[in-house]
Amino acid sequence: MSGERQLICGLDDIEDGESAGGKADIGGRERSLVLVRKGEIVFAYINSCPHIGAPLELRPGYFLTLDRSHINCVNHGAHFRIEDGYCVQGPCIGQSLKPVDALIEDGKVYVQG
Numbered sequence: 001m002s003g004e005r006q007l008i009c010g011l012d013d014i015e016d017g018e019s020a021g022g023k024a025d026i027g028g029r030e031r032s033l034v035l036v037r038k039g040e041i042v043f044a045y046i047n048s049c050p051h052i053g054a055p056l057e058l059r060p061g062y063f064l065t066l067d068r069s070h071i072n073c074v075n076h077g078a079h080f081r082i083e084d085g086y087c088v089q090g091p092c093i094g095q096s097l098k099p100v101d102a103l104i105e106d107g108k109v110y111v112q113g
């Protein structure tokens with residue numbers, strides 16, 4: 001499946017402005033994903049904090065700060081911009097989440113492996 005388009009979920013499975021988790025084969029390896037929906041766009045990242053490589057979330061699928069303005073890492077409080085994964089607060093400031101190409105087609109969310 002690596003390199004191919006992979007169905008992750010329906011767009012309506014992610015509430016607008018909220019996050020979800022997923023799994024996909026990225027580069028020949030199954031990876032956990034961070035997905036954040038903004039309207040008709042879904043931003044996708046590998047679920048691995050650039051600080052020490054740990055998963056970001058405590059509860060599956062819940063990746064956002066309370067005000068929903070940033071992606072949050074629960075381990076040491078890093079905050080990442082939703083739009084580009086850039087860390088604006090925390091121990092990995094200046095580093096970024098690894099982006100994954102996501103696309104929406106016919107109301108479904110796909111990622112490119």
Ligand code: FES
Binds near residue numbers: 073
């Ligand atoms: S592991 Fe994410 S901030 Fe430390």
